[in-house]
Amino acid sequence: GHMLESALEAGFSSAGVNVHLLGPMPTPGIAYLTRTTRACAGVVISASHNPYHDNGIKIFSSEGTKLPDSVIEKIDALMDAPLDCVASEQLGKAGCFPDACGRYIEHCKSNFPGARSLSSVKVVVG
Numbered sequence: 858g859h860m861l862e863s864a865l866e867a868g869f870s871s872a873g874v875n876v877h878l879l880g881p882m883p884t885p886g887i888a889y890l891t892r893t894t895r896a897c898a899g900v901v902i903s904a905s906h907n908p909y910h911d912n913g914i915k916i917f918s919s920e921g922t923k924l925p926d927s928v929i930e931k932i933d934a935l936m937d938a939p940l941d942c943v944a945s946e947q948l949g950k951a952g953c954f955p956d957a958c959g960r961y962i963e964h965c966k967s968n969f970p971g972a973r974s975l976s977s978v979k980v981v982v983g
Contacts, residue, residue: 861902861914870949871942879957884915886961890954892921893964 862878869876874897879890884901891899899917916924916932924932 865900865902865914866951868940870951871940872949873943873947874949876949876951877954878951879954882958882961886958887915888917888921889961889964890957891917891919893960895919 866876866878877894877896879887884903887899887901890896897919899921901915901917902913903915904912916929918924
């Protein structure tokens, strides 16, 4: 995961895109933060319980929704094109996003009905 993250960070920065690194977080969290921070796009490096061929890189629109297949196909086609970099003064900047998980947790909590209790629920965390 970290190698892919570094490669994506370098690629986006070399194209003049500013990158905010969120760290490990659920896919819906990336979609939520992409939308609420008014980012141009959100990218998830996924590796989960799914079969390996279902994992990979997921890209969200600025609205936090999945990109249409037609756009994904165009991106796939560009993967074989020569790499184009911006001039050094136009390179994007990368940095950590402060409290990304905390913002998503607060969003989740705000959507949980206040009158509902989890006192009788058992949860196993690993």
